[in-house]
Amino acid sequence: MTPAMVTAAPAQGMRKKLLLALVVLLLIAAPLAALGALALQQRPGNAATTSASTTMQAANALFTTGQYDLAAQAYAQLVAQGHGGRALLHNLGVAQLEAGNAAAAVGALSAAQRAYPRDVNIRSALADAERLARSTAAPLVAPEGAEAGAEPLTAVTPFDEQSPAAAPGRLAQVRLEWLSGTELAIIALLLWTACAAMLLLAITAAPNSGRRQGAIVAAMLLAAVLVVALWLLTI
Amino acid sequence: MRKQSLSARTRVAALCLALIALALPWAAARAQAQIPTSSGDNDTFVEATVNNVNPSQGDQLTYVFRYYQAVDALQLPGMLVGQPDYEAPEFSNFWAEGEIEQSSTQTQLNGRTYNVSELRTHIFPTTAGTITIEPARLILHGFPGEPDRVLETLPVTIAARALPAGAPASFNGAIGDYRLTANVDRTTATPTEPITLQLRLAGEGNVRMAPSPVLPDLPGWRVQERSNEVQIDVIDGRVQGTRTIDLLLLPSDDATSLTLPPIEYAFFNPATSTYLSALSNPIEITLLDGAGAPVAAVAPSAKALVDPAAAAGAVQAAPAAAAEAQSVADAAPVATPAYTIMAAPATLPIAARLVESPWFWALWLLPLFALIAGWLGLRTARTAAARQSERKRTHAASDALHDLRSAPDSAAAQKVLDDYLARALGRPVGGLTRTGRAALLTEKGVPEALQARVEECYTMGERARYSPTENVADTAAPERDQRMHSAVETVIRELDPLLRMPDSNRVAAVPTTVGAQSATANAGGAQ
Numbered sequence: 209m210t211p212a213m214v215t216a217a218p219a220q221g222m223r224k225k226l227l228l229a230l231v232v233l234l235l236i237a238a239p240l241a242a243l244g245a246l247a248l249q250q251r252p253g254n255a256a257t258t259s260a261s262t263t264m265q266a267a268n269a270l271f272t273t274g275q276y277d278l279a280a281q282a283y284a285q286l287v288a289q290g291h292g293g294r295a296l297l298h299n300l301g302v303a304q305l306e307a308g309n310a311a312a313a314v315g316a317l318s319a320a321q322r323a324y325p326r327d328v329n330i331r332s333a334l335a336d337a338e339r340l341a342r343s344t345a346a347p348l349v350a351p352e353g354a355e356a357g358a359e360p361l362t363a364v365t366p367f368d369e370q371s372p373a374a375a376p377g378r379l380a381q382v383r384l385e386w387l388s389g390t391e392l393a394i395i396a397l398l399l400w401t402a403c404a405a406m407l408l409l410a411i412t413a414a415p416n417s418g419r420r421q422g423a424i425v426a427a428m429l430l431a432a433v434l435v436v437a438l439w440l441l442t443i
Numbered sequence: 444m445r446k447q448s449l450s451a452r453t454r455v456a457a458l459c460l461a462l463i464a465l466a467l468p469w470a471a472a473r474a475q476a477q478i479p480t481s482s483g484d485n486d487t488f489v490e491a492t493v494n495n496v497n498p499s500q501g502d503q504l505t506y507v508f509r510y511y512q513a514v515d516a517l518q519l520p521g522m523l524v525g526q527p528d529y530e531a532p533e534f535s536n537f538w539a540e541g542e543i544e545q546s547s548t549q550t551q552l553n554g555r556t557y558n559v560s561e562l563r564t565h566i567f568p569t570t571a572g573t574i575t576i577e578p579a580r581l582i583l584h585g586f587p588g589e590p591d592r593v594l595e596t597l598p599v600t601i602a603a604r605a606l607p608a609g610a611p612a613s614f615n616g617a618i619g620d621y622r623l624t625a626n627v628d629r630t631t632a633t634p635t636e637p638i639t640l641q642l643r644l645a646g647e648g649n650v651r652m653a654p655s656p657v658l659p660d661l662p663g664w665r666v667q668e669r670s671n672e673v674q675i676d677v678i679d680g681r682v683q684g685t686r687t688i689d690l691l692l693l694p695s696d697d698a699t700s701l702t703l704p705p706i707e708y709a710f711f712n713p714a715t716s717t718y719l720s721a722l723s724n725p726i727e728i729t730l731l732d733g734a735g736a737p738v739a740a741v742a743p744s745a746k747a748l749v750d751p752a753a754a755a756g757a758v759q760a761a762p763a764a765a766a767e768a769q770s771v772a773d774a775a776p777v778a779t780p781a782y783t784i785m786a787a788p789a790t791l792p793i794a795a796r797l798v799e800s801p802w803f804w805a806l807w808l809l810p811l812f813a814l815i816a817g818w819l820g821l822r823t824a825r826t827a828a829a830r831q832s833e834r835k836r837t838h839a840a841s842d843a844l845h846d847l848r849s850a851p852d853s854a855a856a857q858k859v860l861d862d863y864l865a866r867a868l869g870r871p872v873g874g875l876t877r878t879g880r881a882a883l884l885t886e887k888g889v890p891e892a893l894q895a896r897v898e899e900c901y902t903m904g905e906r907a908r909y910s911p912t913e914n915v916a917d918t919a920a921p922e923r924d925q926r927m928h929s930a931v932e933t934v935i936r937e938l939d940p941l942l943r944m945p946d947s948n949r950v951a952a953v954p955t956t957v958g959a960q961s962a963t964a965n966a967g968g969a970q
Contacts, residue, residue, distance in 0.1 A: 234813035259535040264787035275654045292794025295785035302782040308668040390797040404810030408817040
């Protein structure tokens, strides 16, 4: 064995390890960077957002004094300025609801639910807003022959037809109720990363080996779930 | 000739001096131009002002942004670089209302003519105290590939006065100058037919921020809001509007005919710095029973009514203290909200949707890069391994022949053959049986005759290794070693082209090669 042959094998092994480290780093970097970007986007604001918080406190004060319309308009202006957060979106919807603006309340609370789908307060307020919308969306008519004292108002248009919860498919509904767009986006990215890892495993495994076939099957399954996740993201 | 030349030169110099003399005042005027902005130059600059730096809280202000362009300055054509983009300030602690109004004029400034584009935004301070409006920005686009130029105004600071003390109890924060009217679609109701009461709050001010009028208690009647719409207009630079509220009055079992009392609406008028009250007109409503007879009226709740005499004028100016005293009993209680709101966080987060960020989608490329890097790396490693193996095979024969020259005896020559075959075949052959070796050599297309000679070398080597030479002078050993060396060298030379042949060529080449090698072997054997 010549000296060249002696040194070639460790060098090749080192190169393989470096390559493996690079690939692993890239695979880990993608979801980590997504989480980092999310944290960066939702970072506490600067002076402008501090003054926005003051405005929100004023809007809260308007709400507690019964000026729901005014409070809703103040919340809406903050949202229009690009602010968000659970409290602001929830309060906007609730203020619209208290002001009797059913359609606006449904819109605001639906947006809040899309951002914070598992929040029970938002969910319950949205259900109330939809009930209110059902009773006011249609022209209010007194049923013929109604007796005095009976409930004179009926709604004829089912509001569910306009609700985002009526999006096609049970899966879409579950997604709207349990996963925010951001969470689903990160899940999709993780699925894509895992799919790429499985493909990489399949490439590196020996031909016709069980490991390779298993990796290919796993990659196909992950790709199928990824397609579903991407479809759900468009809802 | 020389005189004429001098004269011409003098004329050119005089012309230059005249031009310079003419240009100097123009240049001086340009240099003296004041730039009321934090960025820009004499040719283009921006400024921002407000029409009132000491308004009352809730009073209307007009924020004016002006963009100055010198008429005689070189301007990039808008068709090529696009129109400038205006970035309005955030107007924190203000309520902005209405569309941005735009106009263009020309003005003289320090002896230069400027085209002035003016953008006006109507704003209302929502808090009292010193409030700063952040700079507005104007982005001037350059040619493609060139950076944009950003002009920025100075911040504008105003001192908003707090509302004075002495607000009436019914004051809910409305600021402006308003009138309130009430109308019903009919004055006669039956138990099954609701009445629509329309309240119209109209006037100058931020009607959108103005709270809705509060209807007093109407015993026996339920009130349901059908709509609450605001329409805003800007007339002569002043924000005006109308809030129209449609209410359904639904009679209950115990409802009676009633007189809808005047509804008081208190507001602060910044023009006069006083609190005023607008009063709607009273309305008589007759309720008919099932037989069509009017149901007798019962006096409504005392606290819901104001003195009817006060309804004589639609709008009355009232001294604040008097209005407060008069309105204490009139103040409608604030309804308890059915929902609890969440407290404002210390800092409001910026609403962000991850999927709208291009950086998020750029991250999707990382696994792809990893996949490509892995595939390329693997391919490179395989190619390098194949190249190294090929290199080993290429140099196997020359290395073996070199080693053979220094091999002292037949056993060492056999070891050289072993090493050669291991390198050329890419696997160790030391432990293989004769059959195993033959299978490998057959796989590589080595003809049987040559295989037989390889085996003959092994036989010779083993015979030399295991012959009893101890204490006995073996006079035939040098000759045997010589034969062994010669046989090994011949075998290696003949095997080398066969074992170096790429596998892809081997199938087609074997018959020819075998034939040629057989012939060579036979010839070698004959020699």
